[in-house]
Amino acid sequence: MKLTGKTIAILVAQDVEDLEYYVPLMRLQEEGATVLSAGLDLKPVKGKNGLPITPDTTIESLKAEALFALIIPGGWAPDKLRRYPVVTNLVRQMDAANKPLGIICHGGLIAISAGIVKGHRATGSLGIKDDLVNAGATWVDQPAFRDGNQVWGRVVADIPDFCRELVALLAS
Numbered sequence: 001m002k003l004t005g006k007t008i009a010i011l012v013a014q015d016v017e018d019l020e021y022y023v024p025l026m027r028l029q030e031e032g033a034t035v036l037s038a039g040l041d042l043k044p045v046k047g048k049n050g051l052p053i054t055p056d057t058t059i060e061s062l063k064a065e066a067l068f069a070l071i072i073p074g075g076w077a078p079d080k081l082r083r084y085p086v087v088t089n090l091v092r093q094m095d096a097a098n099k100p101l102g103i104i105c106h107g108g109l110i111a112i113s114a115g116i117v118k119g120h121r122a123t124g125s126l127g128i129k130d131d132l133v134n135a136g137a138t139w140v141d142q143p144a145f146r147d148g149n150q151v152w153g154r155v156v157a158d159i160p161d162f163c164r165e166l167v168a169l170l171a172s
Contacts, residue, residue: 001032002171006068009036011087011110012055017075018047019156020104024071027163031171038062040084048075060086064093069170074105074125074155082113092116095149102166104144104153108132111150121147123154 008028010021021037028035039045039055046052059081070091072078081087091114094101103111108124109131111117118136129139143158144151144165151169153162 001030002167003028003068004032005034006032006170007034007036007066008069008071008170009038009057009062009067010071010073011059011077011081011107012037012039012045012053012073013077013081014045015048015076015080016045016053016073017077017105017156018049018051019159020073020075020107020153021047021053022051023159024073024102024104024163024166027167028071028170031167033068033170036062040081040086045077048077059084059090062090064090064097064099067094067099069100069102070094071102071166072104072107072110074107076106078106078109082110088114098149100149100151100166100169102151102153102162104159104162105155108137108152116150120150121145121152122150123152125155 095116112135122137144153144161
């Protein structure tokens with residue numbers, strides 16, 4: 001298993017996109033990673049489509065130096081999470097340390113607020129295209145790709161491509 005011994009966190013909040021959370025979670029577990037679901041607190045949340053998620057830890061307790069990678073799923077949660085400095089600071093620290101970041105769909109909103117998209121290629125839901133471009137990213141309309149330490153995915157339908165790119169980066 002390619003990711004045994006690696007700790008990866010996935011950011012969660014109310015109305016996270018269920019599939020963009022659960023599919024990468026299971027794919028990373030399949031590769032042997034320890035995957036932590038991290039929320040603003042430990043209260044259970046429901047995904048956008050109603051699936052329950054109970055955080056394992058708080059975002060505040062995460063330390064960039066202890067994480068191998070961080071995943072930012074979409075849905076409506078990123079627009080809420082981006083308002084918390086604990087979230088944007090963690091994303092900024094992970095990026096500064098050149099640690100892998102998986103960003104899909106509306107997850108790019110957190111990357112924008114963390115100030116890490118300028119000069120990078122990026123994708124996501126068409127709903128955030130202008131936001132990414134205005135933040136200095138180059139919009140790329142592809143299912144998934146890697147730009148340095150960042151793996152970008154467009155939407156739910158592109159999750160298989162996103163997971164392939166993500167696991168390839170994490171295993172390299």
